[in-house]
Amino acid sequence: MTPSSTSTSFDQAALSSGRLANTGNGPFLVPVDIGHATHTALVDPDTAFWALVKKDRLASTLTSPAFLSAYREKSGQFRQEMDGLRFGLTPSAVYFNPTERCNLNCAYCYIPASLRRDGRHMDQAEIERALTILKDHFAATLPAGRKPRIVFHGAEPLLNRAALFPAIAKFHEDFSFGVQTNATLLDAEAVAFLREHGVSVGISLDGATAKVADRTRTTWGGTGVYGQVMKAFDLLAGYPAFSVISTVTTANMRTLPKLVEFLHDKGVSTCLLNAVRCTLPGAREVKPADADMARHFLAALKRADELRAATGRKLVVANFANILLAILAPTARRLMCDISPCGGGRAFFALAPDGGLFPCSEFIGLPEFLGGNLFDGGIAPALASPAFAKVTGRKVEDIEPCRRCAIRHFCGSPCPAEAHEMRGGMDKPGAFCGFYEEQTRHALRLIADGRERDFLWDGWDDGVDTVFEVRMS
Numbered sequence: 001m002t003p004s005s006t007s008t009s010f011d012q013a014a015l016s017s018g019r020l021a022n023t024g025n026g027p028f029l030v031p032v033d034i035g036h037a038t039h040t041a042l043v044d045p046d047t048a049f050w051a052l053v054k055k056d057r058l059a060s061t062l063t064s065p066a067f068l069s070a071y072r073e074k075s076g077q078f079r080q081e082m083d084g085l086r087f088g089l090t091p092s093a094v095y096f097n098p099t100e101r102c103n104l105n106c107a108y109c110y111i112p113a114s115l116r117r118d119g120r121h122m123d124q125a126e127i128e129r130a131l132t133i134l135k136d137h138f139a140a141t142l143p144a145g146r147k148p149r150i151v152f153h154g155a156e157p158l159l160n161r162a163a164l165f166p167a168i169a170k171f172h173e174d175f176s177f178g179v180q181t182n183a184t185l186l187d188a189e190a191v192a193f194l195r196e197h198g199v200s201v202g203i204s205l206d207g208a209t210a211k212v213a214d215r216t217r218t219t220w221g222g223t224g225v226y227g228q229v230m231k232a233f234d235l236l237a238g239y240p241a242f243s244v245i246s247t248v249t250t251a252n253m254r255t256l257p258k259l260v261e262f263l264h265d266k267g268v269s270t271c272l273l274n275a276v277r278c279t280l281p282g283a284r285e286v287k288p289a290d291a292d293m294a295r296h297f298l299a300a301l302k303r304a305d306e307l308r309a310a311t312g313r314k315l316v317v318a319n320f321a322n323i324l325l326a327i328l329a330p331t332a333r334r335l336m337c338d339i340s341p342c343g344g345g346r347a348f349f350a351l352a353p354d355g356g357l358f359p360c361s362e363f364i365g366l367p368e369f370l371g372g373n374l375f376d377g378g379i380a381p382a383l384a385s386p387a388f389a390k391v392t393g394r395k396v397e398d399i400e401p402c403r404r405c406a407i408r409h410f411c412g413s414p415c416p417a418e419a420h421e422m423r424g425g426m427d428k429p430g431a432f433c434g435f436y437e438e439q440t441r442h443a444l445r446l447i448a449d450g451r452e453r454d455f456l457w458d459g460w461d462d463g464v465d466t467v468f469e470v471r472m473s
């Protein structure tokens with residue numbers, strides 16, 4: 001059968017200059033249905049360029065020589081920026097675990113129970129030796145004046161407070177310090193010390209009520225710790241460098257809007273509502289299905305927005321804000337999970353109490369990702385080790401179906417630890433593909449409505465330049 005013929009005229013100049021979309025050397029722009037009433041997104045998956053186009057102007061935009069030429073002119077710059085972010089970073093942060101032990105046994109914890117129960121503390125001399133090595137390393141690798149960031153993490157860092165606090169006092173001019181804690185050991189004296197030394201404090205809470213929060217976060221004996229965490233909230237009230245991490249599971253997902261209300265009421269300005277990482281089997285038992293995760297997460301964002309409108313005070317959900325930033329200003333991202341390669345081993349790395357160096361805390365229970373030892377061999381060989389290369393070399397282009405996904409640079413197919421342990425290989429996607437799709441669609445819808453600022457930190461765009469702006473009349 002012969003196709004019916006139409007006109008054979010064509011624009012030779014457009015062909016030879018690559019001003020045609022989606023063929024040859026022309027820009028590659030994929031329409032993405034974002035579920036918006038009037039707009040569709042056009043995305044160049046390679047460079048993460050995007051445009052929001054009225055649905056009835058999609059065809060004319062995709063064939064507009066002015067639009068395509070303007071984009072083509074800038075696409076090299078987009079590609080360069082994306083490549084710099086993906087392949088050109090130098091580590092500037094460390095997740096420093098001063099102890100393997102923890103006083104809690106949370107249902108989903110990615111640190112193996114054997115370490116949390118029987119592991120070791122670092123002593124003060126070891127912590128100070130480690131900080132000295134890190135200080136020298138960063139002095140040689142970071143631009144002058146840039147303070148490296150160290151987050152004391154764990155297991156539970158405050159179990160080792162007696163060794164940790166003197167070390168913080170000694171080095172607080174050299175690093176930007178943070179502590180991530182389950183909050184059970186935060187007393188007035190500890191909070192006063194942390195405030196005085198400018199240490200940011202993250203605490204963990206999974207629900208607005210004891211009934212919900214204590215479903216996942218308990219002592220080894222199974223007792224909930226909600227009451228202790230509430231005391232910490234009171235002690236930290238008004239501290240600007242205070243944030244909350246909530247881990248979202250089947251046990252609390254339905255109550256996320258209530259949790260947001262609670263945090264907003266407590267004056268919290270930034271929280272993370274992190275989908276549970278499914279690296280270890282225990283976490284998979286409380287993994288929400290993607291559609292449930294997305295539904296409840298978007299309900300929480302809506303509630304945060306209503307509270308902002310009613311009070312003029314924002315509670316930024318930082319993991320969603322990061323997706324907005326990935327779209328609006330990729331290099332202004334604050335978290336490095338939603339990009340490939342992820343930040344593990346190239347924007348930050350993790351230090352175990354025995355000096356073991358891992359690309360990220362998520363790998364601390366997985367010996368094959370041990371890259372080296374801080375005290376024996378040092379940082380540079382670990383960063384260049386095959387163990388780190390498995391993580392720093394994991395690219396969406398090598399993952400099916402991510403290599404064909406239009407939003408691959410807004411998602412990054414996190415996380416490699418999950419892909420490896422839960423899906424069976426680094427070349428597999430992470431645990432929450434559908435959730436990332438829904439978050440990205442929602443972010444693009446907000447941008448189409450001009451509402452992105454309501455979900456971002458004030459001042460997010462200070463120092464951010466607009467590289468491309470075309471107004472199609």
Ligand SMILES: C[S@@+](CC[C@H](N)C(=O)[O-])C[C@H]1O[C@@H](n2cnc3c(N)ncnc32)[C@H](O)[C@@H]1O
Pocket residue numbers: 102108109110111153154155156157180181182183202203204245246247274275276277278279283
């Ligand atoms: C490993 S803990 C270490 C610091 C401290 N013990 C605490 O609970 O905050 C750091 C954060 O990781 C979160 N976390 C632990 N296991 C997780 C998992 N499987 N998925 C997502 N987050 C997890 C915890 O809820 C906590 O907010």
Ligand code: SF4
Pocket residue numbers: 102103104105106109110111116154155156182217
């Ligand atoms: S308190 Fe932190 S380290 Fe301890 S079990 Fe819970 S999540 Fe893991």
Ligand code: SF4
Pocket residue numbers: 396401402403405406407408409411412413414429430432433434436437
């Ligand atoms: S995990 Fe899903 S949304 Fe993310 S890049 Fe892969 S295919 Fe795309």
